[in-house]
Amino acid sequence: RINTKSSFQRYDVILLLNGLPLVQIELKTLQVSPRKAMQQIVDYKNDPGNGYTNSLLCFMQLFIVSNRSNTWYFANNTSEHFRFDADEHFLPLYQWAAPDNKKITHLDDFAEAFLAKCTLAEMISRYTVLIQSERKLMMMRPYQIYAVQAIVDCIQQNRGNGYIWHTTGSGKTLTSFKASTLLKDNPDIEKCLFVVDRKDLDRQTRQEFNRFQPGCVEENTNTET
Structure with missing residues (x-):
């Protein structure tokens, strides 16, 4: 139980990484929709004097909700980016999946695949993106994570070229x-160069990159440079 001056909430499960509470899990019975747990978390965060602002829970990065057969996860955010829409969907909301894109929704299977120490630590430290311009945390989708891992492995093992194909809006730029x-962590790589075939794609890519991290990409219109 977290006790503050005006909040006395009891949370189901809190996971600590290196001593910090970074993941909260809210569990429901099989007959109850996980949406109830999502609403519960929203209510907790809207509670005056809640622990997310007045205790170590301010470090919370990730929420998980499950009724055992269905399990979802989503990033913690400020109230501006943390609410339901009119259809009671929580956005953005994710289900974990295997590399073949088969959904892993049962709590036991999800815990084994997602909550393994190294996997969970990587999800938070490597595959969560802070959109600096909006002060917003964004989780990467499973297929984006597998794509990034494949790119990094391919380059580190010097296995030549490859390609990633996906639809509009699937998050290729974020990937x-x-x-x-x-790749910047690799001492053998000095610079990542993006070559595009038209100006609107160049502009769109630079805008998206600078949205994630202002000033992180340079523009070059001179091919010799």
């Missing part, structure tokens, strides 16, 4: 941003 960010 390329995260891949280039992680």
Whole structure:
């Protein structure tokens, strides 16, 4: 139980990484929709004097809700980016999936795949993106994570070229941003170069990159440079 001056909430499960409470799990019975747990978390955060502002819970990064058969996860955010829409969907909301894109929704399977220490730590430290211009946390989707891992592995193992194909709005720009960010950790890589075939795509890519991290990408209109 977290006791503050005006809040006395009891949370189901809190996971600590290196001593900090970073993940909260709210559980419901099989007959209850996980949406009830989502609303419960929203109510907790809207409670005056809640622990998310007045205690170590301010470090919370990730929420997980489950009724055992269905399990979802979503990032913690400020109230501006943390609410239901009119259809009672919580956005953005994610289900974990295997590399073949098969959904992993049962709580036991999800815990084994997602809550393993190294996987969970990587989800928070490597595959959560802070959109600096909006002060907003965004989780990467499973297929984006697998794509980034494949890119990084391919380059580190010097296995030649590859390609990623996906539909409009699937997050290819975010995938390329995260891949280039992680590749900067490789001492053998000095610069990531993006070559595009038209100006509108160049402008769109730069705008998105600078949205994630202002000033992180340079523009070049001179091919010799």
